[in-house]
Amino acid sequence: MEHDLLATSWTWAGDEPISERVHVVGAAGFAGLSLSLDDLHEVRATTGFAELRRMLDGAGIVWVQLGPLDRWWTCTSRTDDDAADRGVVLEAAAALRAWQVIARADTTLPGASPITMADDWTVLADQAAAVGAQLVLEPEPWSNLPTIERASRFVVAAGHPNGGLLLDAMHTLRGGSTLASIRQAVAPATLAAVELSDGLLHTPAGMTLSEEAREARYLPGAGAWDLPGLVRTVRELGFDEPWGVEVRTPGHRAMPIGDALRTAAAATRAVLDAADAYGAPAAPAMPSSPAPTSAVDFEPPHPRTDPRGRTHWGSHRPAGRRDADTGTPA
Structure with missing residues:
Protein backbone atom coordinates (compact mmCIF):
# COMPACT_ATOMS: atom_id res chain seq x y z
CA MET A 1 0.00 0.00 0.00
CA GLU A 2 1.30 3.46 -0.89
CA HIS A 3 1.27 6.24 1.70
CA ASP A 4 1.72 10.01 1.42
CA LEU A 5 4.60 11.23 3.59
CA LEU A 6 5.25 14.80 4.73
CA ALA A 7 8.74 15.97 5.69
CA THR A 8 8.58 18.31 8.67
CA SER A 9 10.79 21.39 8.57
CA TRP A 10 13.57 19.83 10.67
CA THR A 11 13.62 16.63 8.62
CA TRP A 12 14.58 18.51 5.46
CA ALA A 13 16.51 21.39 7.05
CA GLY A 14 19.94 22.13 5.60
CA ASP A 15 22.35 24.73 4.28
CA GLU A 16 21.45 24.14 0.64
CA PRO A 17 19.24 26.67 -1.20
CA ILE A 18 15.55 26.07 -0.61
CA SER A 19 14.99 25.33 -4.31
CA GLU A 20 17.49 22.47 -4.13
CA ARG A 21 16.05 21.13 -0.88
CA VAL A 22 12.48 21.18 -2.22
CA HIS A 23 13.59 19.15 -5.23
CA VAL A 24 15.34 16.60 -2.99
CA VAL A 25 12.23 16.24 -0.79
CA GLY A 26 10.16 15.27 -3.81
CA ALA A 27 12.85 13.00 -5.22
CA ALA A 28 13.02 11.12 -1.91
CA GLY A 29 9.36 10.17 -2.22
CA PHE A 30 7.67 12.75 -0.01
CA ALA A 31 4.36 14.25 -1.13
CA GLY A 32 4.37 17.05 1.43
CA LEU A 33 6.56 19.32 3.54
CA SER A 34 6.44 21.82 6.37
CA LEU A 35 7.89 25.29 5.88
CA SER A 36 9.33 27.00 8.95
CA LEU A 37 8.94 30.67 9.75
CA ASP A 38 12.59 31.26 8.81
CA ASP A 39 11.99 29.64 5.41
CA LEU A 40 8.91 31.78 4.82
CA HIS A 41 10.62 35.05 5.68
CA GLU A 42 13.57 34.12 3.44
CA VAL A 43 11.34 33.25 0.48
CA ARG A 44 9.27 36.40 0.89
CA ALA A 45 12.44 38.51 0.80
CA THR A 46 14.00 36.68 -2.17
CA THR A 47 12.22 34.54 -4.76
CA GLY A 48 8.65 35.19 -3.65
CA PHE A 49 5.85 32.74 -2.90
CA ALA A 50 4.65 32.38 -6.49
CA GLU A 51 8.05 31.02 -7.52
CA LEU A 52 8.10 28.70 -4.50
CA ARG A 53 4.70 27.32 -5.52
CA ARG A 54 6.14 26.53 -8.95
CA MET A 55 9.04 24.72 -7.26
CA LEU A 56 6.61 22.71 -5.14
CA ASP A 57 4.54 21.76 -8.18
CA GLY A 58 7.67 20.67 -10.02
CA ALA A 59 8.70 18.46 -7.11
CA GLY A 60 5.27 16.85 -6.79
CA ILE A 61 4.53 18.43 -3.39
CA VAL A 62 0.79 18.55 -2.70
CA TRP A 63 0.64 18.86 1.12
CA VAL A 64 2.04 22.09 2.59
CA GLN A 65 2.15 22.94 6.30
CA LEU A 66 3.28 26.29 7.68
CA GLY A 67 4.51 27.40 11.09
CA PRO A 68 4.42 26.97 13.97
CA LEU A 69 2.96 30.24 15.17
CA ASP A 70 3.72 31.27 18.75
CA ARG A 71 2.05 33.86 21.01
CA TRP A 72 -1.06 34.08 18.84
CA TRP A 73 -3.09 34.72 21.99
CA THR A 74 -3.43 38.02 23.84
CA CYS A 75 -0.46 38.38 26.20
CA THR A 76 2.01 41.00 27.37
CA SER A 77 4.93 39.09 25.86
CA ARG A 78 3.62 39.35 22.27
CA THR A 79 6.01 41.35 20.08
CA ASP A 80 6.10 42.93 16.64
CA ASP A 81 8.01 39.86 15.45
CA ASP A 82 5.05 37.67 16.43
CA ALA A 83 2.75 39.89 14.39
CA ALA A 84 5.16 39.67 11.43
CA ASP A 85 5.23 35.88 11.72
CA ARG A 86 1.46 35.74 11.64
CA GLY A 87 1.34 38.01 8.61
CA VAL A 88 3.90 36.02 6.59
CA VAL A 89 2.18 32.72 7.42
CA LEU A 90 -1.23 33.92 6.26
CA GLU A 91 0.23 35.50 3.13
CA ALA A 92 2.14 32.33 2.31
CA ALA A 93 -0.88 30.12 3.01
CA ALA A 94 -2.87 31.97 0.38
CA ALA A 95 -0.09 31.97 -2.23
CA LEU A 96 1.06 28.38 -1.66
CA ARG A 97 -2.42 26.87 -1.29
CA ALA A 98 -1.35 25.56 2.10
CA TRP A 99 -3.09 22.62 3.71
CA GLN A 100 -2.51 23.61 7.35
CA VAL A 101 -1.15 26.29 9.68
CA ILE A 102 0.36 25.00 12.93
CA ALA A 103 -0.03 26.87 16.23
CA ARG A 104 1.78 26.12 19.49
CA ALA A 105 0.32 26.21 22.97
CA ASP A 106 1.72 28.58 25.64
CA THR A 107 5.21 27.44 26.67
CA THR A 108 6.07 30.66 28.53
CA LEU A 109 3.38 30.20 31.20
CA PRO A 110 2.68 26.45 31.41
CA GLY A 111 0.24 27.07 34.25
CA ALA A 112 -1.89 29.56 32.31
CA SER A 113 -5.50 28.59 31.77
CA PRO A 114 -6.22 27.62 28.16
CA ILE A 115 -9.70 29.11 28.54
CA THR A 116 -8.21 32.59 28.10
CA MET A 117 -6.91 31.56 24.65
CA ALA A 118 -10.23 30.38 23.21
CA ASP A 119 -11.34 33.69 21.68
CA ASP A 120 -7.92 34.25 20.07
CA TRP A 121 -8.03 30.69 18.72
CA THR A 122 -11.34 31.43 17.04
CA VAL A 123 -9.96 34.59 15.45
CA LEU A 124 -6.90 32.77 14.10
CA ALA A 125 -9.04 29.88 12.83
CA ASP A 126 -11.17 32.40 10.93
CA GLN A 127 -8.07 33.99 9.41
CA ALA A 128 -6.68 30.61 8.35
CA ALA A 129 -10.02 29.63 6.81
CA ALA A 130 -10.05 32.87 4.82
CA VAL A 131 -6.82 31.82 3.05
CA GLY A 132 -7.90 28.21 2.57
CA ALA A 133 -5.88 26.53 5.34
CA GLN A 134 -6.86 24.56 8.43
CA LEU A 135 -5.55 25.67 11.83
CA VAL A 136 -4.05 22.84 13.91
CA LEU A 137 -2.89 22.98 17.52
CA GLU A 138 0.30 21.20 18.57
CA PRO A 139 0.34 20.40 22.32
CA GLU A 140 3.71 20.03 24.06
CA PRO A 141 4.46 18.48 27.48
CA TRP A 142 6.04 21.73 28.73
CA SER A 143 3.11 23.95 27.67
CA ASN A 144 -0.25 24.87 29.19
CA LEU A 145 -1.79 22.12 27.04
CA PRO A 146 0.64 19.34 27.94
CA THR A 147 -1.30 16.33 26.66
CA ILE A 148 -3.10 15.43 23.46
CA GLU A 149 -6.24 14.66 25.48
CA ARG A 150 -6.40 18.14 27.06
CA ALA A 151 -5.66 19.77 23.72
CA SER A 152 -8.52 17.82 22.16
CA ARG A 153 -10.89 19.09 24.86
CA PHE A 154 -9.71 22.66 24.17
CA VAL A 155 -10.37 22.36 20.43
CA VAL A 156 -13.79 20.80 21.05
CA ALA A 157 -14.73 23.50 23.56
CA ALA A 158 -13.60 26.29 21.23
CA GLY A 159 -16.00 24.84 18.70
CA HIS A 160 -14.52 26.29 15.53
CA PRO A 161 -15.04 24.03 12.49
CA ASN A 162 -11.65 25.05 11.05
CA GLY A 163 -9.74 24.10 14.21
CA GLY A 164 -7.95 20.77 14.55
CA LEU A 165 -5.25 18.92 16.41
CA LEU A 166 -1.72 17.81 15.52
CA LEU A 167 -0.58 14.61 17.24
CA ASP A 168 3.20 14.56 17.51
CA ALA A 169 4.37 11.08 18.59
CA MET A 170 7.14 12.36 20.87
CA HIS A 171 5.11 15.12 22.50
CA THR A 172 2.18 12.75 22.96
CA LEU A 173 4.01 9.78 24.43
CA ARG A 174 6.38 11.86 26.55
CA GLY A 175 3.33 13.76 27.79
CA GLY A 176 2.13 10.54 29.39
CA SER A 177 -0.50 9.47 26.89
CA THR A 178 -1.03 5.81 26.03
CA LEU A 179 -2.66 4.20 23.04
CA ALA A 180 -5.69 3.48 25.23
CA SER A 181 -5.98 7.07 26.49
CA ILE A 182 -5.64 8.44 22.95
CA ARG A 183 -8.34 6.09 21.73
CA GLN A 184 -10.68 7.00 24.58
CA ALA A 185 -10.12 10.74 25.03
CA VAL A 186 -9.20 12.26 21.66
CA ALA A 187 -12.28 13.38 19.76
CA PRO A 188 -12.04 11.87 16.27
CA ALA A 189 -13.29 15.06 14.63
CA THR A 190 -10.35 17.04 16.04
CA LEU A 191 -7.49 14.83 14.83
CA ALA A 192 -6.13 16.52 11.71
CA ALA A 193 -2.40 15.77 11.50
CA VAL A 194 0.11 13.20 12.79
CA GLU A 195 3.90 13.36 13.05
CA LEU A 196 5.96 10.19 13.53
CA SER A 197 9.35 9.87 15.17
CA ASP A 198 10.83 7.29 17.52
CA GLY A 199 12.53 7.56 20.88
CA LEU A 200 14.19 5.71 23.71
CA LEU A 201 12.26 4.04 26.50
CA HIS A 202 13.16 6.93 28.81
CA THR A 203 14.43 10.47 28.23
CA PRO A 204 18.27 10.29 28.15
CA ALA A 205 19.95 11.22 31.42
CA GLY A 206 20.84 14.90 31.59
CA MET A 207 18.29 15.92 28.93
CA THR A 208 15.09 17.85 29.49
CA LEU A 209 12.02 16.88 27.49
CA SER A 210 12.40 19.89 25.22
CA GLU A 211 16.08 19.06 24.62
CA GLU A 212 15.14 15.48 23.76
CA ALA A 213 12.55 16.76 21.28
CA ARG A 214 15.27 18.84 19.59
CA GLU A 215 18.12 16.31 19.64
CA ALA A 216 16.81 12.74 20.05
CA ARG A 217 13.99 12.14 17.59
CA TYR A 218 15.04 8.88 15.99
CA LEU A 219 14.01 7.32 12.71
CA PRO A 220 10.59 5.67 12.96
CA GLY A 221 11.16 2.05 13.91
CA ALA A 222 14.64 2.69 15.36
CA GLY A 223 13.51 3.30 18.94
CA ALA A 224 11.43 1.72 21.69
CA TRP A 225 7.94 3.00 20.89
CA ASP A 226 5.06 1.03 19.41
CA LEU A 227 4.64 3.20 16.34
CA PRO A 228 2.66 0.59 14.35
CA GLY A 229 0.25 0.51 17.29
CA LEU A 230 0.05 4.31 17.29
CA VAL A 231 -0.67 4.29 13.55
CA ARG A 232 -3.48 1.77 14.04
CA THR A 233 -4.90 3.85 16.90
CA VAL A 234 -5.10 7.10 14.95
CA ARG A 235 -6.57 5.23 11.99
CA GLU A 236 -9.31 3.98 14.30
CA LEU A 237 -10.00 7.65 15.08
CA GLY A 238 -10.38 8.36 11.37
CA PHE A 239 -6.98 9.80 10.44
CA ASP A 240 -5.61 8.75 7.07
CA GLU A 241 -2.95 10.79 5.23
CA PRO A 242 -0.38 12.30 5.06
CA TRP A 243 2.05 10.96 7.67
CA GLY A 244 4.43 13.60 8.98
CA VAL A 245 8.02 12.47 9.53
CA GLU A 246 10.17 14.33 12.06
CA VAL A 247 13.74 13.13 12.58
CA ARG A 248 16.14 15.26 14.63
CA THR A 249 19.45 13.68 15.58
CA PRO A 250 23.07 14.74 15.05
CA GLY A 251 23.56 11.71 12.80
CA HIS A 252 20.62 12.67 10.59
CA ARG A 253 21.89 16.23 10.22
CA ALA A 254 25.38 15.01 9.32
CA MET A 255 24.12 12.98 6.34
CA PRO A 256 23.82 14.44 2.84
CA ILE A 257 20.26 15.72 2.62
CA GLY A 258 19.23 13.30 -0.12
CA ASP A 259 20.47 10.28 1.83
CA ALA A 260 18.87 11.56 5.03
CA LEU A 261 15.47 12.01 3.39
CA ARG A 262 15.52 8.67 1.59
CA THR A 263 16.45 6.92 4.84
CA ALA A 264 13.67 8.69 6.74
CA ALA A 265 11.11 7.83 4.06
CA ALA A 266 12.11 4.16 3.94
CA ALA A 267 12.04 3.82 7.73
CA THR A 268 8.59 5.41 7.95
CA ARG A 269 7.18 3.26 5.18
CA ALA A 270 8.42 0.16 7.02
CA VAL A 271 6.46 1.25 10.12
CA LEU A 272 3.34 1.91 8.05
CA ASP A 273 3.74 -1.46 6.31
CA ALA A 274 3.91 -3.14 9.72
CA ALA A 275 0.70 -1.38 10.74
CA ASP A 276 -0.95 -2.43 7.46
CA ALA A 277 0.05 -6.06 8.02
CA TYR A 278 -1.40 -6.28 11.53
CA GLY A 279 -4.17 -8.87 11.64
CA ALA A 280 -3.66 -9.95 8.04
CA PRO A 281 -3.76 -13.71 7.30
CA ALA A 282 -0.43 -15.46 7.60
CA ALA A 283 1.38 -16.16 4.36
CA PRO A 284 0.84 -19.72 3.08
CA ALA A 285 3.57 -22.25 3.71
CA MET A 286 6.12 -22.67 0.96
CA PRO A 287 5.45 -25.75 -1.21
CA SER A 288 7.79 -28.68 -0.70
CA SER A 289 8.80 -31.63 -2.86
CA PRO A 290 8.16 -35.23 -1.77
CA ALA A 291 11.29 -36.85 -0.38
Whole structure:
Protein backbone atom coordinates (compact mmCIF):
# COMPACT_ATOMS: atom_id res chain seq x y z
CA MET A 1 0.00 0.00 0.00
CA GLU A 2 1.30 3.46 -0.89
CA HIS A 3 1.27 6.24 1.70
CA ASP A 4 1.72 10.01 1.42
CA LEU A 5 4.60 11.23 3.59
CA LEU A 6 5.25 14.80 4.73
CA ALA A 7 8.74 15.97 5.69
CA THR A 8 8.58 18.31 8.67
CA SER A 9 10.79 21.39 8.57
CA TRP A 10 13.57 19.83 10.67
CA THR A 11 13.62 16.63 8.62
CA TRP A 12 14.58 18.51 5.46
CA ALA A 13 16.51 21.39 7.05
CA GLY A 14 19.94 22.13 5.60
CA ASP A 15 22.35 24.73 4.28
CA GLU A 16 21.45 24.14 0.64
CA PRO A 17 19.24 26.67 -1.20
CA ILE A 18 15.55 26.07 -0.61
CA SER A 19 14.99 25.33 -4.31
CA GLU A 20 17.49 22.47 -4.13
CA ARG A 21 16.05 21.13 -0.88
CA VAL A 22 12.48 21.18 -2.22
CA HIS A 23 13.59 19.15 -5.23
CA VAL A 24 15.34 16.60 -2.99
CA VAL A 25 12.23 16.24 -0.79
CA GLY A 26 10.16 15.27 -3.81
CA ALA A 27 12.85 13.00 -5.22
CA ALA A 28 13.02 11.12 -1.91
CA GLY A 29 9.36 10.17 -2.22
CA PHE A 30 7.67 12.75 -0.01
CA ALA A 31 4.36 14.25 -1.13
CA GLY A 32 4.37 17.05 1.43
CA LEU A 33 6.56 19.32 3.54
CA SER A 34 6.44 21.82 6.37
CA LEU A 35 7.89 25.29 5.88
CA SER A 36 9.33 27.00 8.95
CA LEU A 37 8.94 30.67 9.75
CA ASP A 38 12.59 31.26 8.81
CA ASP A 39 11.99 29.64 5.41
CA LEU A 40 8.91 31.78 4.82
CA HIS A 41 10.62 35.05 5.68
CA GLU A 42 13.57 34.12 3.44
CA VAL A 43 11.34 33.25 0.48
CA ARG A 44 9.27 36.40 0.89
CA ALA A 45 12.44 38.51 0.80
CA THR A 46 14.00 36.68 -2.17
CA THR A 47 12.22 34.54 -4.76
CA GLY A 48 8.65 35.19 -3.65
CA PHE A 49 5.85 32.74 -2.90
CA ALA A 50 4.65 32.38 -6.49
CA GLU A 51 8.05 31.02 -7.52
CA LEU A 52 8.10 28.70 -4.50
CA ARG A 53 4.70 27.32 -5.52
CA ARG A 54 6.14 26.53 -8.95
CA MET A 55 9.04 24.72 -7.26
CA LEU A 56 6.61 22.71 -5.14
CA ASP A 57 4.54 21.76 -8.18
CA GLY A 58 7.67 20.67 -10.02
CA ALA A 59 8.70 18.46 -7.11
CA GLY A 60 5.27 16.85 -6.79
CA ILE A 61 4.53 18.43 -3.39
CA VAL A 62 0.79 18.55 -2.70
CA TRP A 63 0.64 18.86 1.12
CA VAL A 64 2.04 22.09 2.59
CA GLN A 65 2.15 22.94 6.30
CA LEU A 66 3.28 26.29 7.68
CA GLY A 67 4.51 27.40 11.09
CA PRO A 68 4.42 26.97 13.97
CA LEU A 69 2.96 30.24 15.17
CA ASP A 70 3.72 31.27 18.75
CA ARG A 71 2.05 33.86 21.01
CA TRP A 72 -1.06 34.08 18.84
CA TRP A 73 -3.09 34.72 21.99
CA THR A 74 -3.43 38.02 23.84
CA CYS A 75 -0.46 38.38 26.20
CA THR A 76 2.01 41.00 27.37
CA SER A 77 4.93 39.09 25.86
CA ARG A 78 3.62 39.35 22.27
CA THR A 79 6.01 41.35 20.08
CA ASP A 80 6.10 42.93 16.64
CA ASP A 81 8.01 39.86 15.45
CA ASP A 82 5.05 37.67 16.43
CA ALA A 83 2.75 39.89 14.39
CA ALA A 84 5.16 39.67 11.43
CA ASP A 85 5.23 35.88 11.72
CA ARG A 86 1.46 35.74 11.64
CA GLY A 87 1.34 38.01 8.61
CA VAL A 88 3.90 36.02 6.59
CA VAL A 89 2.18 32.72 7.42
CA LEU A 90 -1.23 33.92 6.26
CA GLU A 91 0.23 35.50 3.13
CA ALA A 92 2.14 32.33 2.31
CA ALA A 93 -0.88 30.12 3.01
CA ALA A 94 -2.87 31.97 0.38
CA ALA A 95 -0.09 31.97 -2.23
CA LEU A 96 1.06 28.38 -1.66
CA ARG A 97 -2.42 26.87 -1.29
CA ALA A 98 -1.35 25.56 2.10
CA TRP A 99 -3.09 22.62 3.71
CA GLN A 100 -2.51 23.61 7.35
CA VAL A 101 -1.15 26.29 9.68
CA ILE A 102 0.36 25.00 12.93
CA ALA A 103 -0.03 26.87 16.23
CA ARG A 104 1.78 26.12 19.49
CA ALA A 105 0.32 26.21 22.97
CA ASP A 106 1.72 28.58 25.64
CA THR A 107 5.21 27.44 26.67
CA THR A 108 6.07 30.66 28.53
CA LEU A 109 3.38 30.20 31.20
CA PRO A 110 2.68 26.45 31.41
CA GLY A 111 0.24 27.07 34.25
CA ALA A 112 -1.89 29.56 32.31
CA SER A 113 -5.50 28.59 31.77
CA PRO A 114 -6.22 27.62 28.16
CA ILE A 115 -9.70 29.11 28.54
CA THR A 116 -8.21 32.59 28.10
CA MET A 117 -6.91 31.56 24.65
CA ALA A 118 -10.23 30.38 23.21
CA ASP A 119 -11.34 33.69 21.68
CA ASP A 120 -7.92 34.25 20.07
CA TRP A 121 -8.03 30.69 18.72
CA THR A 122 -11.34 31.43 17.04
CA VAL A 123 -9.96 34.59 15.45
CA LEU A 124 -6.90 32.77 14.10
CA ALA A 125 -9.04 29.88 12.83
CA ASP A 126 -11.17 32.40 10.93
CA GLN A 127 -8.07 33.99 9.41
CA ALA A 128 -6.68 30.61 8.35
CA ALA A 129 -10.02 29.63 6.81
CA ALA A 130 -10.05 32.87 4.82
CA VAL A 131 -6.82 31.82 3.05
CA GLY A 132 -7.90 28.21 2.57
CA ALA A 133 -5.88 26.53 5.34
CA GLN A 134 -6.86 24.56 8.43
CA LEU A 135 -5.55 25.67 11.83
CA VAL A 136 -4.05 22.84 13.91
CA LEU A 137 -2.89 22.98 17.52
CA GLU A 138 0.30 21.20 18.57
CA PRO A 139 0.34 20.40 22.32
CA GLU A 140 3.71 20.03 24.06
CA PRO A 141 4.46 18.48 27.48
CA TRP A 142 6.04 21.73 28.73
CA SER A 143 3.11 23.95 27.67
CA ASN A 144 -0.25 24.87 29.19
CA LEU A 145 -1.79 22.12 27.04
CA PRO A 146 0.64 19.34 27.94
CA THR A 147 -1.30 16.33 26.66
CA ILE A 148 -3.10 15.43 23.46
CA GLU A 149 -6.24 14.66 25.48
CA ARG A 150 -6.40 18.14 27.06
CA ALA A 151 -5.66 19.77 23.72
CA SER A 152 -8.52 17.82 22.16
CA ARG A 153 -10.89 19.09 24.86
CA PHE A 154 -9.71 22.66 24.17
CA VAL A 155 -10.37 22.36 20.43
CA VAL A 156 -13.79 20.80 21.05
CA ALA A 157 -14.73 23.50 23.56
CA ALA A 158 -13.60 26.29 21.23
CA GLY A 159 -16.00 24.84 18.70
CA HIS A 160 -14.52 26.29 15.53
CA PRO A 161 -15.04 24.03 12.49
CA ASN A 162 -11.65 25.05 11.05
CA GLY A 163 -9.74 24.10 14.21
CA GLY A 164 -7.95 20.77 14.55
CA LEU A 165 -5.25 18.92 16.41
CA LEU A 166 -1.72 17.81 15.52
CA LEU A 167 -0.58 14.61 17.24
CA ASP A 168 3.20 14.56 17.51
CA ALA A 169 4.37 11.08 18.59
CA MET A 170 7.14 12.36 20.87
CA HIS A 171 5.11 15.12 22.50
CA THR A 172 2.18 12.75 22.96
CA LEU A 173 4.01 9.78 24.43
CA ARG A 174 6.38 11.86 26.55
CA GLY A 175 3.33 13.76 27.79
CA GLY A 176 2.13 10.54 29.39
CA SER A 177 -0.50 9.47 26.89
CA THR A 178 -1.03 5.81 26.03
CA LEU A 179 -2.66 4.20 23.04
CA ALA A 180 -5.69 3.48 25.23
CA SER A 181 -5.98 7.07 26.49
CA ILE A 182 -5.64 8.44 22.95
CA ARG A 183 -8.34 6.09 21.73
CA GLN A 184 -10.68 7.00 24.58
CA ALA A 185 -10.12 10.74 25.03
CA VAL A 186 -9.20 12.26 21.66
CA ALA A 187 -12.28 13.38 19.76
CA PRO A 188 -12.04 11.87 16.27
CA ALA A 189 -13.29 15.06 14.63
CA THR A 190 -10.35 17.04 16.04
CA LEU A 191 -7.49 14.83 14.83
CA ALA A 192 -6.13 16.52 11.71
CA ALA A 193 -2.40 15.77 11.50
CA VAL A 194 0.11 13.20 12.79
CA GLU A 195 3.90 13.36 13.05
CA LEU A 196 5.96 10.19 13.53
CA SER A 197 9.35 9.87 15.17
CA ASP A 198 10.83 7.29 17.52
CA GLY A 199 12.53 7.56 20.88
CA LEU A 200 14.19 5.71 23.71
CA LEU A 201 12.26 4.04 26.50
CA HIS A 202 13.16 6.93 28.81
CA THR A 203 14.43 10.47 28.23
CA PRO A 204 18.27 10.29 28.15
CA ALA A 205 19.95 11.22 31.42
CA GLY A 206 20.84 14.90 31.59
CA MET A 207 18.29 15.92 28.93
CA THR A 208 15.09 17.85 29.49
CA LEU A 209 12.02 16.88 27.49
CA SER A 210 12.40 19.89 25.22
CA GLU A 211 16.08 19.06 24.62
CA GLU A 212 15.14 15.48 23.76
CA ALA A 213 12.55 16.76 21.28
CA ARG A 214 15.27 18.84 19.59
CA GLU A 215 18.12 16.31 19.64
CA ALA A 216 16.81 12.74 20.05
CA ARG A 217 13.99 12.14 17.59
CA TYR A 218 15.04 8.88 15.99
CA LEU A 219 14.01 7.32 12.71
CA PRO A 220 10.59 5.67 12.96
CA GLY A 221 11.16 2.05 13.91
CA ALA A 222 14.64 2.69 15.36
CA GLY A 223 13.51 3.30 18.94
CA ALA A 224 11.43 1.72 21.69
CA TRP A 225 7.94 3.00 20.89
CA ASP A 226 5.06 1.03 19.41
CA LEU A 227 4.64 3.20 16.34
CA PRO A 228 2.66 0.59 14.35
CA GLY A 229 0.25 0.51 17.29
CA LEU A 230 0.05 4.31 17.29
CA VAL A 231 -0.67 4.29 13.55
CA ARG A 232 -3.48 1.77 14.04
CA THR A 233 -4.90 3.85 16.90
CA VAL A 234 -5.10 7.10 14.95
CA ARG A 235 -6.57 5.23 11.99
CA GLU A 236 -9.31 3.98 14.30
CA LEU A 237 -10.00 7.65 15.08
CA GLY A 238 -10.38 8.36 11.37
CA PHE A 239 -6.98 9.80 10.44
CA ASP A 240 -5.61 8.75 7.07
CA GLU A 241 -2.95 10.79 5.23
CA PRO A 242 -0.38 12.30 5.06
CA TRP A 243 2.05 10.96 7.67
CA GLY A 244 4.43 13.60 8.98
CA VAL A 245 8.02 12.47 9.53
CA GLU A 246 10.17 14.33 12.06
CA VAL A 247 13.74 13.13 12.58
CA ARG A 248 16.14 15.26 14.63
CA THR A 249 19.45 13.68 15.58
CA PRO A 250 23.07 14.74 15.05
CA GLY A 251 23.56 11.71 12.80
CA HIS A 252 20.62 12.67 10.59
CA ARG A 253 21.89 16.23 10.22
CA ALA A 254 25.38 15.01 9.32
CA MET A 255 24.12 12.98 6.34
CA PRO A 256 23.82 14.44 2.84
CA ILE A 257 20.26 15.72 2.62
CA GLY A 258 19.23 13.30 -0.12
CA ASP A 259 20.47 10.28 1.83
CA ALA A 260 18.87 11.56 5.03
CA LEU A 261 15.47 12.01 3.39
CA ARG A 262 15.52 8.67 1.59
CA THR A 263 16.45 6.92 4.84
CA ALA A 264 13.67 8.69 6.74
CA ALA A 265 11.11 7.83 4.06
CA ALA A 266 12.11 4.16 3.94
CA ALA A 267 12.04 3.82 7.73
CA THR A 268 8.59 5.41 7.95
CA ARG A 269 7.18 3.26 5.18
CA ALA A 270 8.42 0.16 7.02
CA VAL A 271 6.46 1.25 10.12
CA LEU A 272 3.34 1.91 8.05
CA ASP A 273 3.74 -1.46 6.31
CA ALA A 274 3.91 -3.14 9.72
CA ALA A 275 0.70 -1.38 10.74
CA ASP A 276 -0.95 -2.43 7.46
CA ALA A 277 0.05 -6.06 8.02
CA TYR A 278 -1.40 -6.28 11.53
CA GLY A 279 -4.17 -8.87 11.64
CA ALA A 280 -3.66 -9.95 8.04
CA PRO A 281 -3.76 -13.71 7.30
CA ALA A 282 -0.43 -15.46 7.60
CA ALA A 283 1.38 -16.16 4.36
CA PRO A 284 0.84 -19.72 3.08
CA ALA A 285 3.57 -22.25 3.71
CA MET A 286 6.12 -22.67 0.96
CA PRO A 287 5.45 -25.75 -1.21
CA SER A 288 7.79 -28.68 -0.70
CA SER A 289 8.80 -31.63 -2.86
CA PRO A 290 8.16 -35.23 -1.77
CA ALA A 291 11.29 -36.85 -0.38
CA PRO A 292 12.18 -40.46 0.43
CA THR A 293 11.60 -41.40 4.04
CA SER A 294 15.00 -43.06 4.34
CA ALA A 295 18.05 -43.97 2.34
CA VAL A 296 16.77 -47.53 2.02
CA ASP A 297 13.73 -46.24 0.12
CA PHE A 298 15.85 -44.33 -2.37
CA GLU A 299 16.40 -46.08 -5.68
CA PRO A 300 18.93 -44.56 -8.07
CA PRO A 301 18.14 -44.65 -11.79
CA HIS A 302 19.22 -47.78 -13.66
CA PRO A 303 20.23 -47.91 -17.30
CA ARG A 304 18.31 -50.19 -19.60
CA THR A 305 19.25 -51.63 -22.94
CA ASP A 306 16.72 -51.89 -25.73
CA PRO A 307 16.62 -54.77 -28.26
CA ARG A 308 19.02 -52.85 -30.55
CA GLY A 309 21.62 -52.59 -27.81
CA ARG A 310 21.09 -48.90 -27.06
CA THR A 311 21.38 -47.70 -23.44
CA HIS A 312 18.68 -45.45 -21.92
CA TRP A 313 18.75 -43.59 -18.56
CA GLY A 314 15.76 -42.72 -16.43
CA SER A 315 13.03 -43.35 -18.99
CA HIS A 316 11.87 -46.59 -17.42
CA ARG A 317 11.81 -48.00 -13.91
CA PRO A 318 11.63 -51.67 -13.04
CA ALA A 319 8.14 -52.74 -12.11
CA GLY A 320 9.03 -53.66 -8.53
CA ARG A 321 10.92 -51.74 -5.82
CA ARG A 322 14.39 -53.13 -5.10
CA ASP A 323 16.75 -52.73 -2.19
CA ALA A 324 19.37 -50.07 -2.99
CA ASP A 325 22.25 -52.18 -1.63
CA THR A 326 21.46 -55.74 -2.71
CA GLY A 327 19.28 -55.19 -5.77
CA THR A 328 16.86 -57.80 -4.51
CA PRO A 329 13.12 -57.15 -4.64
CA ALA A 330 12.02 -55.17 -1.58
